[in-house]
Amino acid sequence: MPPRVRKLVGIALFLPVLMLYFFAAAALGERVPDIQLLKVAYYLTAGVAWAFPARYLMQWMEGDPGKRH
Numbered sequence: 001m002p003p004r005v006r007k008l009v010g011i012a013l014f015l016p017v018l019m020l021y022f023f024a025a026a027a028l029g030e031r032v033p034d035i036q037l038l039k040v041a042y043y044l045t046a047g048v049a050w051a052f053p054a055r056y057l058m059q060w061m062e063g064d065p066g067k068r069h
Contacts, residue, residue, distance in 0.1 A: 010061035014054065021050050
C-alpha cells in the first residue's frame with residue numbers, strides 16, 4: 001500500500017474511533033461511584049489508555065511499505 005493511501009486510511013480510521021472512545025469513556029465515567037479519588041483514577045487511566053493502540057496505528061501509517069514489522 002502506498003504511504004499516502006496508508007496515511008489516509010489511518011486518519012480515516014483514527015478520528016472516528018477516537019471520538020467513539022472518548023464518548024464511551026465519558027459515558028462509563030458516569031457509572032463510576034461518586035468517590036473523587038476513584039473518578040480521578042478512572043479518568044487518568046481512560047485519558048491515557050487510548051494512546052497505546054494509537055501508537056501502533058501511527059507506526060503502521062509511518063512504516064516503510066517494503067519492511068515487515
